[in-house]
Amino acid sequence: MYVLPINRKDVYIRVKKTTFFFFFNWGLKKLKRLTTSVIFGDLTSLLIYLYGIVSGQSVRMSGNHIYDFFMGSLLYPRMFGDRVDIKMISEVRWSWLSLFVITLSCALKSWQQYHTVTPNLLFLLLAHWLYSNACVKGEHYIPYFWDMYYEKYGWMLNFWNITGVPFLYCFQSLYVYRNHASIVALQQTDLTYYLAHLFVCLLLLCGGYYIWDCANGQKADFKNPQLRKFTKFPNLPHSTIDDAKYIETHDGRKLMIDGFWKYARKMNYTGDICMGLSWGLICHFQSFLPYFYVTFFVCMALHRFRRDDQKCAKNYGKKWEEYKKVVPYTLIPGLV
Numbered sequence: 001m002y003v004l005p006i007n008r009k010d011v012y013i014r015v016k017k018t019t020f021f022f023f024f025n026w027g028l029k030k031l032k033r034l035t036t037s038v039i040f041g042d043l044t045s046l047l048i049y050l051y052g053i054v055s056g057q058s059v060r061m062s063g064n065h066i067y068d069f070f071m072g073s074l075l076y077p078r079m080f081g082d083r084v085d086i087k088m089i090s091e092v093r094w095s096w097l098s099l100f101v102i103t104l105s106c107a108l109k110s111w112q113q114y115h116t117v118t119p120n121l122l123f124l125l126l127a128h129w130l131y132s133n134a135c136v137k138g139e140h141y142i143p144y145f146w147d148m149y150y151e152k153y154g155w156m157l158n159f160w161n162i163t164g165v166p167f168l169y170c171f172q173s174l175y176v177y178r179n180h181a182s183i184v185a186l187q188q189t190d191l192t193y194y195l196a197h198l199f200v201c202l203l204l205l206c207g208g209y210y211i212w213d214c215a216n217g218q219k220a221d222f223k224n225p226q227l228r229k230f231t232k233f234p235n236l237p238h239s240t241i242d243d244a245k246y247i248e249t250h251d252g253r254k255l256m257i258d259g260f261w262k263y264a265r266k267m268n269y270t271g272d273i274c275m276g277l278s279w280g281l282i283c284h285f286q287s288f289l290p291y292f293y294v295t296f297f298v299c300m301a302l303h304r305f306r307r308d309d310q311k312c313a314k315n316y317g318k319k320w321e322e323y324k325k326v327v328p329y330t331l332i333p334g335l336v
Helices: 008-054 065-071 086-114 119-137 139-144 155-168 171-178 180-189 191-223 225-229 267-281 289-316 318-326
Strands: 246-248 254-256
Touching: 008 065, 008 155, 065 155, 086 119, 086 139, 086 155, 086 171, 086 180, 119 139, 119 171, 119 191, 119 267, 139 191, 155 289, 171 180, 171 289, 180 191, 191 225, 191 254, 191 267, 246 318, 254 318, 267 289, 289 318
Parallel strands: none
Antiparallel strands: 246 254
């Protein structure tokens, strides 16, 4: 500890330098973590791909090494005598929990630096907790989803879950943290607009979460009602349906036409898009970056709509056409 006589100009210069070096070091650490994640994602993808080929456990190989590396050679890569499911850990635990930890870190850093956390950042903390918690609480349903039971575990899934989800979907959290001053200024200059905007975002988030969580729960429960016994929080009303209505196909499979699924064929995506849009809207409209996630998700959803429609039309034939007449909308009842 020491004391030196300094004037206000000296203080200003030292504060500016401290701020500069703080953001430089913080950004450098983030770059190091991102680089480590990229290397780890690429390396593990290569090791899993080669292991599938060498062990003779590879499935549905095309013969094109680039495509097969991208899509994967193994369906269920495991470790320690099949006790550790790499695919499940990556898709559920690593990806979304890492995103939540990054958002939590932004909130803690905001408290350390500004001695306050904006409602916008608290909103994102809630949003990312809801998503990561839903993945964990519904873990027993996940094996019934397409990417788990059919898609192989290649670079696409491995790299995206290790690096893409935590380091690209966190744009909103980083943006709100870096723009703390402008958010506080908006609160002080136009509180009515600020609160109204926050309310709309909360409405969109909670409504989207309810649709997404219940729609996924209804479909998974319809496929295996024996899994209801698991305790989960929050356990939302109407997340399961007794004696759900369905259309039976020629091979005995069932197409659900009850609950949220009687309104549109992809209601889970409807909720997902609502949540993703709320993540962007909470950052206001000064940058496109906070809207990257919802833009990416809509593009991915459009591709999946087309893929799933073609696949189901091939598998179910006339029964699929009958199903589409009963449930004519894909995403938004009455519109799309």
